[in-house]
Amino acid sequence: MMISIKNATRWRYFTTLVSLLLLVASLLMIGIRGLNWGLDFTGGIVTEVQLEQAVTNHELDQALDAALGQDVSVIAAGEPGRWVLRYAIPAQGQSPDVADVLNKLDAEVQVLNTSMVGPQVGQELAEQGGLALLVSVLCILGYLSYRFEWRLASGAVVALAHDVIFVLGFFAATQMEFNLTVLAAVLAILGYSLNDSIIIADRIREVLIAKPQAPISQVSNEALAATISRTLVTSGTTLMTVGALWLLGGGPLEGFALAMFIGILTGTWSSVSVGTVLPEMLRLKARDYLPEPVSETP
Structure with missing residues (x-):
């Protein structure tokens, strides 16, 4: 029998508010200070x-x-x-x-x-990196549109955007060098955050079908209770590996490891908060996943 998390609804909405504030702060940092582009992009x-x-x-x-x-x-x-x-x-x-x-x-x-x-090479690398990011996001959107109904998929998409923008905002605020290794970390964060969001979203869908009359907040809490231990164990072991890479990898890998470390933390955070709260705000209902009745009339 699943055990719901005590006061989970209040904490989910509180963490979503914190995520919104961090998102605004990150956008301000990117807009005001900009990124400190590395030699890969500037020459x-x-x-x-x-x-x-x-x-x-x-x-x-x-x-x-x-x-x-x-x-x-x-x-x-x-x-x-x-x-x-x-x-x-x-x-x-x-x-x-x-x-x-x-x-x-x-x-x-x-x-x-x-x-x-020269700057021509730097421009080419910037265009290729931006194209890789765009293609990966489009593939993710295509998969989510196929796998989930749009209200539930929107939570995963916004959580992805939240994680990437926060990492970029951190690099803008600290003015650490943003190079191709950091860009590779941003692409890896997309996949990692997506994994957590899909697991929680899939569990929400299962509970919705099993308990169509339950309030959506209760459904989200039960789904979170069923997946939180798996999420924490996976994130914890990954953080240990990335942390070792950060401490022992030296200067060339510092940006990559730091971006991954921040992305894993925010990815876990956003999957639990934004990934569950946004579908509730969009009025997700059980009928969105229940099969349509087949008419017996010939």
């Missing part, structure tokens, strides 16, 4: 250098960030002592020579090659 300079094996990533970060006046991406190239440096083209003036900066760390530094990623 920049890529330099490969060879230094002593004793020089660490942290030492390179400190020396280059101070000399170039910007956040320089330092990536190990696979061989000991070889590093790939990525930084933006200076807006004004000429930036210091990388070899001169790194001479303080290693007098035998070698600059193996330097290349420039």
Whole structure:
């Protein structure tokens, strides 16, 4: 026998109100501050250098960030002592020579090659990333339209939008670099949040058919009670994995792991709140899922 959550209706509506406030704040951050686009989108300079094996990533970060006046991406190239440096083209003036900066760390530094990623490449990557996001959203909308009645599907769609906008708002507020790895995390968040929303929506549909006379708030509470343990266990284990990636993955994976961490939290939150409250506000009824009576008249 299913056990309904005590005061679940009040908490669901309260969390929906919080979600609405966070959504507005995120939209304001995106509109006012904008995203700090990474070199994948804006273009920049890529330099490969060879230094002593004793020089660490942290030492390179400190020396280059101070000399170039910007956040320089330092990536190990696979061989000991070889590093790939990525930084933006200076807006004004000429930036210091990388070899001169790194001479303080290693007098035998070698600059193996330097290349420039132009704005045309950055624009192409931005268009491809936006197209990938659009196609994924259209596929999700098509699936939900086929699987659920529009009132119940709307809760999942709005929950998806809530999760993505909140992640973008966080990156806009903190001005962390938004690059292709973060975009990949946003696409992964779409699929993860959709999974939670569909499970809860499917359970709501089952309870509606089994108890057509029950109030819709009671139906949502029973569906939530039946799925909450599964949702928390799945989200908890995924958060542990993403948290380890965040702490141990280093700088190149920090944006991806942080976006995934926030997306999993908000995805679980929105599936429970927005995903159940919006169908209630749209007056979801059991008759929307009951089969239509077949006339016996020939």
